Amino acid sequence: EIVMTQSPATLSVSPGERATLSCRASQSVYINLAWYQQKPGQAPRLLIYGASTRATGIPARFSGSGSGTEFTLTINSLQSEDFAVYYCQQYNNWPQGYTFGQGTKLEIK
Amino acid sequence: EVQLVESGGVVIQPGGSLRLSCAASGFTFDDYAMHWVRQVPGKRLEWVSLIGWDGFSTYYADSVKGRFTISRDNSKNSLYLQMNSLRGEDTALYYCAKAHEPRDGFNAFDSWGQGSLVTVSS
Numbered sequence: 001e002i003v004m005t006q007s008p009a010t011l012s013v014s015p016g017e018r019a020t021l022s023c024r025a026s027q028s029v030y031i032n033l034a035w036y037q038q039k040p041g042q043a044p045r046l047l048i049y050g051a052s053t054r055a056t057g058i059p060a061r062f063s064g065s066g067s068g069t070e071f072t073l074t075i076n077s078l079q080s081e082d083f084a085v086y087y088c089q090q091y092n093n094w095p096q097g098y099t100f101g102q103g104t105k106l107e108i109k
Numbered sequence: 110e111v112q113l114v115e116s117g118g119v120v121i122q123p124g125g126s127l128r129l130s131c132a133a134s135g136f137t138f139d140d141y142a143m144h145w146v147r148q149v150p151g152k153r154l155e156w157v158s159l160i161g162w163d164g165f166s167t168y169y170a171d172s173v174k175g176r177f178t179i180s181r182d183n184s185k186n187s188l189y190l191q192m193n194s195l196r197g198e199d200t201a202l203y204y205c206a207k208a209h210e211p212r213d214g215f216n217a218f219d220s221w222g223q224g225s226l227v228t229v230s231s
Contacts, residue, residue, distance in 0.1 A: 044204075049216065049219075055217075089154070089217070098156040
């Protein structure tokens with residue numbers, strides 16, 4: 001099974017600043033990597049797929065990068081609605097599984 | 110607008126059986142593979158199962174293989190998860206989710222329901 005590890009566990013950033021979240025895969029997943037946002041009491045929302053393609057309706061301040069085993073989600077000019085938990089997910093190692101990272105909680109500083 | 114609505118979650122004793130349902134609307138259901146994903150509140154997401162758009166291909170996480178069965182009825186735009194031999198560790202919020210690309214289950218999940226809570230406890 002491919003293990004996805006996110007860092008940091010919690011990130012404190014002020015509104016208007018930039019947040020950088022990291023995700024590492026235990027083996028290459030090429031660009032078969034997605035990022036999701038989850039707010040309390042809500043279902044996850046797809047932000048990025050293919051490591052760097054924004055999903056429909058996702059603001060341009062969200063960007064993804066990386067390939068292989070190292071990935072980054074960058075959120076520029078943080079808005080109040082961006083404070084949430086973010087998960088990365090690999091979908092390369094199918095059908096063995098679509099493993100998720102443990103999440104990074106982005107909180108207001 | 111895509112809508113996915115799960116139902117069927119209850120409190121059930123260990124060893125019991127349960128069927129979850131997911132009603133889909135707002136897209137051509139039989140063009141898309143569908144997934145079940147679960148989450149213990151406050152914990153990471155765990156993929157459970159995938160079914161192809163035509164219902165013939167099914168895949169399961171090792172943790173549920175042999176106990177859970179995924180199915181779909183394209184005439185009813187509905188997805189199901191039959192859960193047998195339930196254990197305490199199956200306690201979670203169960204989401205149904207839609208594959209991003211048509212006729213390809215091996216990609217991201219672009220729409221999710223709000224979840225149905227299954228609690229396995231004596």
